[in-house]
Amino acid sequence: MNSVTKTWLAALAAAILLSTPSAPAEAGDLKDAAAIVNRANNAQYYTANDGRALVRMKIVDDKGRSQRRQFAVLRRDIKDGGDQNYLVVFDQPADVRNTAFLVKKHTTKDDDRWLYLPGLDLVKRIAASDERTSFVGTHFFYEDISGRHPSEDKHELLETTDSEYVVKSTPKSSKGIEFAHYTVRINKQTFLPSKVEYVNAQGKVYRRIETVKVDTVQGQPTITRLKVSDLESGGYTLSDVSNVQYDLGIPDDIFVEGSLRNPPQKWLR
């Protein structure tokens, strides 16, 4: 083995270690809240370079009535912590089957979004909307699904327990924001959040997102069950993620209008 190959291997090994969020190379606890939040953001929303999943949601309102949502998601990262492309194809409820969303997520400007309405065969571009409103009628907000950019908040490390970091995040601008601040408990190994609590101006926790189940998929810790609760109304939504696969090599050119009309089955199934 010559030295060039050795250098290559070393570089490769380093790259693998660096790209794995659960790299056990921790010397000690992190002190910088912003760094923790950035890593958490990458662990939750930027796992691997691309991915596929089947998401099912059960929405339960304050009267106990339930509804379902089911959709397949394809994701491809342009840059870790940065822009991403999403294709979401709905299967349930029956009246929205084959409705599809194409989202080009940007971190420095509004996302580009398209909606496909199968009955009309219409690809509709949709204007940017409030990120903190219901995602397809669930208790999740759009922002919970695609991630809130860490730079939108000021972060403060409140506590470091044996297994978790507790970070308090306060929005830099309160425009369109219904919370005063929120606290996140972040697992020290996986950097996945275990609980997020939103506090209103009166200091009351009114909304909670809990991680119910984490699985390891292709070596990547992945949240597979989440519960979001509206503590004021008593309603909640459960989310279950299955069929997760990473690094499929999903090409960028499937994130186009044509894929809304005719979803790329090769990657969805």
Added chain:
Amino acid sequence: MKPTICTTKQCRSGIPSLRCLAVAALVFAALAFASGAFAQDAEGAPSATEEGAGEPDAGPSTAADGEAKAEPRAEETLQVEAEGPVDAAESAKTPEELAGDVAQQTGDEDWDEFDDWVEEDSGDGGGSSDKAWGFQLGGFVEGLVAPRVVQSGASANEFVAGEARFRLNLDATHEIASARFRGDVYADAVDSRIWFDIRDASIFVRGGNWFSMRFGRQVLTWGTGDFLFLNDLFPKDFNSFFIGRADEYLKAPSNSIQTTFMMKKVGLDLIWTPIFEPDRFINGERLSFFNPLTGEIQGDRSPLSPLDPTFPEKRLRNGTVHGRLYGSAGPVELAAYGYVGFWPQPTALSGPLAPPPDAPTAAFARLAVYGASVRAPVGGGLINVEGAFYDSFDDRAGTDPTIPNSQFRGLAGYERELFPKFQMGLQYYLEYTLKYDELTAPAPPGEEPGSYWPEYLPNRFRHLITLRLTQLLLMDNLELSLFTFFSPDELDTYIRPRVTYKIAEPLAIVVGANLMFGRYDYTFFGQLKENTNVYVRLRYSF
């Protein structure tokens, strides 16, 4: 012409009204019954799964209850859940921290539903990944009643719609090919008959990333307008639009071949419809319209109804070709369009005016359209600009009274979310008729005029403004929507208020109105004023 909309002559006054009511009453009774059943189901068993009703309820179980479950699958999951994400981290502390307390708060049976869900799927092959073909079945049952709410001298029927509809959707998908079927059968009390309407029966084939093709019966749409179509010359169904059917019925199907070529960020769509498919136009039978030949609003009382135009011969050279070249530069979307075929509405005459038996019928003139559009995000909203030149090439001089003149049509629109879940869309549309002087000039002695009805023509510039307001409430279960067309120069308006409420998951009710007003009888919306109606629609999806 497909025997689809209003080609029958069975429609007679009086009796249909009763039938309308009878059909509607039946459908609504059935749906109300279904809704009651659902409401009970939802309220009676808030946390139990719909499928697991027969199973003994495990109660607010903890990990130890695992054995109580009959299915080994559920047991497995429960254990995994209780132990938490063992794989996630080797550390012994994490799992409980992560999952323990939550699993206790959320009843485990709540999560069991997802396991049942998975099994359901494998039944119909839904999201199964190991099968080559995936199959899906769906559809809905729907009842619609729409009475006229104004006095109509032209139409005897008090209802514009009274129907019970069954829709079947079938999909078979494969990695490189798929087949699709969308078929409606509906009992129509206004026409007193049963209609079969196949909206889609097509096959899609993908050839790599750069080529795809769909052939068969299909619904096609493009362009940037909202309920305004400039470069979209695919068939529309204006009857459906004005009587309260779902928006999707504004688009009518055609038997076409669509080919798509993708080259990096540029796409090219070419669509060929071998046999010309006109709009499902308003012909007087269901909805009344202004007939410029008689100078009157013509409804089902008129012996001239339904309007029976002369269609182009069903020959390949009378087919239509639609093309679109599209791409994007950053967030800006650009497209160019082309069309060769016919005017989609019978706005021409089959020959010069003459007394019977040589009297002309309505007819379709030849037409080519060239246009372009731009769409881009601006100031937190979206702006769109579209233009189209309607080249009525058999009468470019504008002197033939049997053929409509060429036109330029332009559109500018802006839409944005004003408040959370409150959307606004504003559009300005312009129609400019070329060779207008030739149309309106008095006829030289012994010669034909430019138009037989100059007094009923739209202005040289016809302006139209539209406003859309949409508010979503109650976790998106209630939608309030208002769409308004207003023409400041024709002084007519069309208002579409609509309330949609999802009663229980598969059941939705829509209440709305189609309100047409106009100072004159001959303007675009003014001619429809006697059709002003309110409607109720109840849909059960499966």
